[in-house]
Amino acid sequence: MGKFEIKKDKSGQFRFNLKASNGQIILGSEAYTTKAACDNGIASVRKNSQEDARYERNTAKDGSPYFNLKASNGQVIGKSEMYSSTAAMENGIASVKKNAPEAAIEDNS
Structure with a gap:
């Protein structure tokens, strides 16, 4: 089962990563000024992760595929x-859909 890890960055802001069961980061958040806002971000990921239309599929300047969850x-x-490929990106999206709804929260802040 995957998990959300909450941590503080160097500037004292809160961020979370969603990790798959193998420990690989599959989604990273923006910086939040409060832990409550970070918790709300996790709740939003849980809610929106199941809707395919919320995934914005992109290509970086170097040609690497990536996605944003909105x-x-x-x-x-x-x-x-x-x-490394569109197929790998689609597997990443599938992993978010699978892990986000039931992922435990580990607060390391």
Whole structure:
């Protein structure tokens, strides 16, 4: 089972990563000024992760595919890593859909 890991960055802001059961990061958040806002971000990922239309599929300048998960208001709530292929990116999206709803939360902040 996957998990959300909450941590503080160097500037004291809160961030979370969604990790698959193998420990690989499959989605990373923006910076939040409060832990409550970070918790809300996790709740938003849980809610929006099941809707395929919320995934914005992109290609980086170097040609690497990646995706953003967006909330219903269009705001990005999570970004993926860069992938080696479109198929690998689609597997990453499938992993978020599988892991996000039931992922435990580990607070390391």
